[in-house]
Amino acid sequence: MGLVVQKYGGSSVADAEGIKRVAKRIVEAKKNGNQVVVVVSAMGDTTDELIDLAQEVSPIPSGREFDMxxxxxxxxxxxxxxxxxxxxxxxxxSFTGSQAGVITDSVHNKARIIDVTPGRIQASIDEGNIAIVAGFQGVSQDKKDITTLGRGGSDTTAVALAAALNADVCEIYTDVDGVFTADPRVVKKARKIDWISFEDMLELASSGSKVLLHRCVEYARRYNIPIHVRSSFSGLQGTWVSNEPQGDQPMEQAIISGVAHDTSEAKVTVVGVPDKPGEAARIFRAIADSEVNIDMVVQNVSAASTGLTDISFTLPKAEGRKAVAALEKTRAAVGFDSLRYDDQIAKISLVGAGMKTNPGVTATFFEALSNADVNIELISTSEIRISVVTRADDVNEAVRAVHTAFGLDSESDEAVVYGGTGR
Amino acid sequence: MGLVVQKYGGSSVADAEGIKRVAKRIVEAKKNGNQVVVVVSAMGDTTDELIDLAQEVSPIPSGREFDMxxxxxxxxxxxxxxxxxxxxxxxxxSFTGSQAGVITDSVHNKARIIDVTPGRIQASIDEGNIAIVAGFQGVSQDKKDITTLGRGGSDTTAVALAAALNADVCEIYTDVDGVFTADPRVVKKARKIDWISFEDMLELASSGSKVLLHRCVEYARRYNIPIHVRSSFSGLQGTWVSNEPQGDQPMEQAIISGVAHDTSEAKVTVVGVPDKPGEAARIFRAIADSEVNIDMVVQNVSAASTGLTDISFTLPKAEGRKAVAALEKTRAAVGFDSLRYDDQIAKISLVGAGMKTNPGVTATFFEALSNADVNIELISTSEIRISVVTRADDVNEAVRAVHTAFGLDSESDEAVVYGGTGR
Structure with a gap:
């Protein structure tokens, strides 16, 4: 009994059969005595087809019209x-984002939610209806134009509505059974995680885990909305993401939540940077001015003999060219020697709040990589995460080795129940 | 120089090429110094595809959701x-119907426009933009739900916006060159009409001419908005529909505007109705209560010997079953003998304000049909229209005979420039 927000992604509603299957599941939740609000994405390939149409008509479609x-x-x-x-x-x-009160800023194609005023949704469910809300979309506060929320937008819509409606849970239905200790396509023995804290989930999301996006988890954490990630193709319990374990879940968190990897990034190294105040700032101001988002930044101590240091950072491969061009322009001002660009890298991250109080974690991590003959190129850590950069070719072996080393493997081979359609 | 509202139908924007072609034409109007508001329908078969999807999901889709x-x-x-x-x-x-201020009643799937508050459209064109408005849709006044306007909805949107914006003209772009003196598929020598009055156009529309719907013409007449119906596939002048001829058009209206025909109706005859007050009322109340729309109604004097009369009426074939069922229930109360239902009929109508002052028109009409050996089953007239019902098999010959008899044939064979794609 309560208020449930459910979100179904495009693969769950890819065709009429999918829609009917999802409808049955929604009705079950309603029959169980819940008030139900559903957030839904576009069917299967619809969005890609619309993008293709736009490109036939205009090589650079306007943001406002693209959102429309x-x-x-x-x-x-x-x-x-x-x-x-x-x-x-x-x-x-059904309600559009605008009708559901999803108010955003005016940045078309990647608008941010400013406020949710779900008066019509509340009224609809209070009358006994199931409310269906369009994911991914809103209306801009100033111009009242239709906006879209960009990647992960529908998940964010669901969490934002759950927060505004003070829902008991936000269920994110997808085509996998939940969040796993590693990508099951890489690690056959990966286990489904029953419960994970917001903090660990945030680190996994920013380290390459694709099930939930950082943005959505961050929103849920801020408003303390428990997320239940589960498959729309099975009736199994999925993964709960929340502050505290739910119901009969283990109260004690595992030391390590999981191993994430990411092969979508490239590495830029600025070689021979004079080791004096202001140089790093100059470099990253140039990057920021070119609107490139960077991920890891690593600088080691400078060689005493030269007074020069190297600064490395990682960034999405798609933005590599822009970043290198921006840096080349600063070469004279900064006085560095050269730039190296490398897109054959992988990032492997170990995530778990338990590592704060378990001093051996870093050593075990590096030993596992060493035993697998994987060379470490960069290291970066947060309080609950260790990330390394390796050769892209080594990534699968490295992830498996680390997964085994931390006792994350499931007991049987192929224990994983994976998404119903295999999508 | 002025404010032009243009409307493009689905066949004009059927694919990316069509959209680009239409875009060029719109830009031309803008370059000619006009403020331009464009009303557009859904692309080609989109609506049919959506209807198919709805039927896969639900045999009787909800009106509200169907509109959404x-x-x-x-x-x-x-x-x-x-x-x-x-x-x-x-x-x-671009603007949705709701954003454009198209306010309707709450009758889903066939809403009627209550008001148009085009503040955002006016602001947009005043800033120098071309405003693109979704045809066929609005938002309900009471519940703020999305509605659709039903058949001919986009044309009505265009005329209603033109009225609200005080536009100089409403251009309806379609896949034919304008309104013809008869259906060019039936009469090869049909001529394009350069100008036609609202009144004659209304009669043609309600007599089977499909280029403009009655509803849209009625709206234009009420607000005195000149309509220019023309092809989106050519640069030719089309047909002007207005109170008075435009520019260099002939000031004197032709006696006969055109010949329309309609094979979508059926005929019901109630046989042996007691010829006394109240019987016809009882019959047509029963029809009205079953929500059937009827067209022609004909009753002749009763036979003196029996005191019984026959009442015939025509109605859309699709509503025939419902009407007959409703009438069967009144048989005892009315006391009629029997019902005859006939769906093998055609209605042929001659339209022209000039017939008011030309006494020979009716005679010429009937002579033409007689010479073509076409039997007349029902006759009904208005001040500016004569309609007859004949056998469906006779319709093409009848239309051609009447067209020739009134001197409407163009001088050369196949003089008609017909729609670019032949759609």
């Missing part, structure tokens, strides 16, 4: 889902 | 059109 176009996708899926639910004998009403 | 679904169609076409215009170097903004 893309939001047609959820409009279709949400209306169909409401129809399918009504066909099962339950009342449902 | 269908309005995704214009959202796609209007955003793409705005992008295509911007790609030509002109500013464009």
């Amino acid at each position: 176009l893309l939001t047609a996708g959820e409009r279709i899926s949400m209306a169909l889902l409401a129809m399918a639910i009504k066909n099962l004998g339950h009342e449902a009403q | 679904l269908l309005t995704a169609g214009e959202r796609i076409s209007m955003a793409l059109l705005a992008m295509a215009i911007k790609n030509l170097g002109h500013e464009a903004q």
Whole structure:
């Protein structure tokens, strides 16, 4: 009994059959005595098809119009889902982001939610309806233009609505069974995590785990909304992400939550930077001015003999060219020797709040990599995460070695129940 | 120089090429110094595809959700059109029906426009933009739900916006060159009409001419908005529909505007109705209560010997079953003998304000049919229209005979420039 916000991704509503299957699951939640609000993404490939159409019409589509176009996708899926639910004998009403009160800033294609005023949603569920809300979209506060929230937008819509409605849980339905101790495609013995703290989930998300995006977890943490990530293809319990374990979950958190990896980044090294105040600032101001987001930054002590140091950082491969161009322009001002650009790297991260109080973790991590003959190129740590950069070719072996070393392997081979359709 | 509202139908924006072609035409109007507001329908078959999806999900989709679904169609076409215009170097903004201030009643799937408050559209064009508005859709006054306007909705949107914006003209772009003196598929020598009055156009529309719907013409007449119906595939002048001829058009109206035909109706005859007050009322109250719309009604004098009369009426074939069922229930109360239902009929109508002052028109009409050996089953007239019902098999020959008899044939064979794609 309570208020449940459920979110279904595009692969769960890819066709009429998927929509009918999801409708049944929603009705079950309602029959269990809950008030139910559903956030839905566009069907399967709809968004890609709309993007293709836009590119046929204009090589650089306007942000405002692109958002208007893309939001047609959820409009279709949400209306169909409401129809399918009504066909099962339950009342449902669909709402656009704007109707649901999802107020954003005006940055088209990647708007941020400023406020959620869910008066119409609350009224709809209070009347006994199941409310279906378009994910990924909102309306800008100043101009009242339609906006989209960018990557992970539908998950964020769900969490934001859950917060505004003071929901008991936000269920994120996807095509996998939950969050795993490593990517099951790489580590066959990866285990599904029953519960993980917001902090560990945030670190996993920013280290390459794709099940939940950082942005959505951050929002849930701020408003303390428990997330339940689970498969829309099975009835299994998934992974709970929350401050505290739920129900019969173990109260004590595992030392290590999981191993994440990321091969989408490249490494830039600025070689021979004079080791004096202000140089690093100058470099990263140039990067920031070119609107490139960077990830890890590593600088080691300078060689005493030369007074020069090297600064390395990682960034999305797609932004490599822009960053290098920006840095080249600062070469004279900074006075560095050269730039090295390397996109054949992988980042492997070990995440777990337990490492704070377990001093051997770093050593075990590096030993595991060493035993697997994997060379470490960069190291960076936070309080609950250790990340290393290695050769891209080594990534699978490295992840498996670390996973085993920390006792994360499941007991049986292939114990993993993986997404129903394999998508 | 002025304010032009243009409307493009689905066949004009069926694909990316169509959208780019239409974008060029819109930009031309803008370059000619006009403020331009464009109303656009969904691309080609989009609406049909959405209807198919709805039927896969639910046999009887909810009206509210059906409207939410269908309005995704214009959202796609209007955003793409705005992008295509911007790609030509002109500013464009798209607006949903709701954003454009199209306020309707709450009758889903066939809402009626209550008011148009085009503040955002006016502001957009005053800033120099071309405003693109979704046709066919609005928002309900009471519940703020998305509605659709039903058949001919986009044309009505265009005329309603033109009225609210005090536009100089409403251009309806379609896949034919204008309104013809008869259906060019039936009469090869049909001529394009350069100008036609609102009144004659209303009669043609309600007599089977499909280029403009009655509803849209009625709206234009009430607010005195000149309509220019023309092809989006050619640069030719089309047909002006207005109170008075425009520019160099002939000041004197032709006696006969055109010949329309309609094979979508059926005929019901109630046989042996007691010829006394109240019987007809009882019959048509029963029809009205079953929500059937009827067209022609004909009753002749009763036979003196029996005191019984026959009442015939025509109605859309799709509503025939419902009407007959409703009438069967009144048989005892009315005391009629029997019902005859006939769906193998055609209605042929001659329209022209000139017939008011030309007494020979009716005779010429009937002579033409007689010479073509076409039997007349029902006759009904208004001040500016004569309609007859004949066998469906006779319709093409009848229309051609009447067209020739009134001197409407063009001088050369196949003089008609017909729609670019033949759609």
